[in-house]
Amino acid sequence: MRVCVLGATGYAGASLLRILAEHSEIKEIFAVSGSVPGTKVLDHDPALTPRIAEKMQSSHACFVDLQHAAGAGCDAIFSALPHLESAKMCAPFFGNSVVLDLSADLRIKDPTLFEASYNTAPPRPDLLDTAVYGLSEINHEQIRSADIIAVPGCYPTATLLPLIPPAAAGLVRGTAVVNALSGISGAGRKAKIELLYVERTENLAPYLPGATHRHWGEIKQGLDRSGTKLDLVFTPHLVPVKQGMLITTVIELSPGASLDAVRDSLEQAYAGKPCIHLLENTLPETRMVRGTNRCVIALQEDRGRLMLFSAIDNLIKGAAGQAVQNMNIRFGLPETCGLPLSGEV
Numbered sequence: 001m002r003v004c005v006l007g008a009t010g011y012a013g014a015s016l017l018r019i020l021a022e023h024s025e026i027k028e029i030f031a032v033s034g035s036v037p038g039t040k041v042l043d044h045d046p047a048l049t050p051r052i053a054e055k056m057q058s059s060h061a062c063f064v065d066l067q068h069a070a071g072a073g074c075d076a077i078f079s080a081l082p083h084l085e086s087a088k089m090c091a092p093f094f095g096n097s098v099v100l101d102l103s104a105d106l107r108i109k110d111p112t113l114f115e116a117s118y119n120t121a122p123p124r125p126d127l128l129d130t131a132v133y134g135l136s137e138i139n140h141e142q143i144r145s146a147d148i149i150a151v152p153g154c155y156p157t158a159t160l161l162p163l164i165p166p167a168a169a170g171l172v173r174g175t176a177v178v179n180a181l182s183g184i185s186g187a188g189r190k191a192k193i194e195l196l197y198v199e200r201t202e203n204l205a206p207y208l209p210g211a212t213h214r215h216w217g218e219i220k221q222g223l224d225r226s227g228t229k230l231d232l233v234f235t236p237h238l239v240p241v242k243q244g245m246l247i248t249t250v251i252e253l254s255p256g257a258s259l260d261a262v263r264d265s266l267e268q269a270y271a272g273k274p275c276i277h278l279l280e281n282t283l284p285e286t287r288m289v290r291g292t293n294r295c296v297i298a299l300q301e302d303r304g305r306l307m308l309f310s311a312i313d314n315l316i317k318g319a320a321g322q323a324v325q326n327m328n329i330r331f332g333l334p335e336t337c338g339l340p341l342s343g344e345v
């Protein structure tokens with residue numbers, strides 16, 4: 001397969017290059033950069049395996065510009081560009097290649113909800129019905145035939161995976177209270193004062209709590225699509241780690257619902273799903289998933305309330321890894337092809 005990565009110098013783009021360099025079915029990679037075209041990928045990112053150069057021979061192992069990539073006839077395009085830029089820059093590829101968009105541009109189906117989340121109209125309303133929401137385990141069947149895949153955000157992935165099965169089974173009700181901790185790479189590779197080491201190290205902080213956070217709408221859409229009307233209180237926090245995401249969700253159990261029934265709903269939903277691991281006697285930690293495409297989940301009951309715990313790597317299962325998982329599903333490859341699954345000790 002020949003693939004192209006847009007926004008290849010960013011954190012998600014660099015994570016894609018790492019995965020695709022090792023992926024057995026990827027024969028050729030075009031790494032697109034608007035800022036440093038013509039420079040060597042390995043000069044920019046010496047930590048990448050030299051194997052990447054073997055898969056970039058036609059571009060002399062250099063970043064290329066968008067025009068070059070648009071003429072390359074790639075099977076799949078990964079866009080790791082910022083929202084509102086992504087759909088615009090993917091225009092030459094729609095209808096010609098399978099497009100996997102890691103930005104938010106095509107994730108939210110309701111234009112009003114998109115506007116409430118991003119303070120502007122969706123950039124391609126004409127594509128919202130066509131784009132499949134790429135939450136791999138939940139929308140596997142639609143992904144198999146999708147030509148446009150909107151790869152979910154990291155907070156929605158880590159929140160929805162444990163919550164959708166019990167919600168869809170009617171086992172929970174009321175308000176999902178979601179507390180989320182994210183590593184700093186979730187904010188992207190930007191030169192911003194609030195992202196400096198001195199500002200973030202030894203420091204924990206909530207940010208954009210409630211419906212003001214952009215991912216509130218995307219999580220709410222995921223809950224609404226599960227068939228139940230749950231409210232959502234979402235509080236994200238920045239924690240001083242490079243990458244990783246930990247979520248604790250508390251929600252009331254429906255009358256008559258039990259912890260065993262919730263566990264059954266998760267076991268049924270994720271039977272045979274290699275990237276989801278339901279923990280038995282321990283709670284999730286980010287080191288279990290760091291550098292991997294896994295989501296680990298645990299559950300507990302507290303006086304009629306369900307507590308759900310989940311952890312992912314925001315750059316892998318929350319971005320680049322889930323995008324490659326979707327490519328694997330779409331092209332009929334083994335779902336975990338090229339994807340690391342073992343975490344750290």
Ligand SMILES: NC(=O)c1ccc[n+]([C@@H]2O[C@H](COP(=O)([O-])OP(=O)(O)OC[C@H]3O[C@@H](n4cnc5c(N)ncnc54)[C@H](OP(=O)(O)O)[C@@H]3O)[C@@H](O)[C@H]2O)c1
Nearest residue numbers: 007009010011012033034035080081082103186188189319
């Ligand atoms: N970081 C995460 O944990 C995470 C998780 C899930 C989803 N995402 C999504 O993935 C996308 C990339 O995120 P990221 O964290 O990798 O961001 P990033 O580190 O800021 O990288 C984005 C890349 O896009 C290009 N770019 C930046 N501004 C641009 C502009 N105005 N016009 C055109 N190109 C521009 C740059 O690459 P070139 O200059 O080389 O073109 C840049 O390196 C975003 O849409 C983000 O929401 C990120």
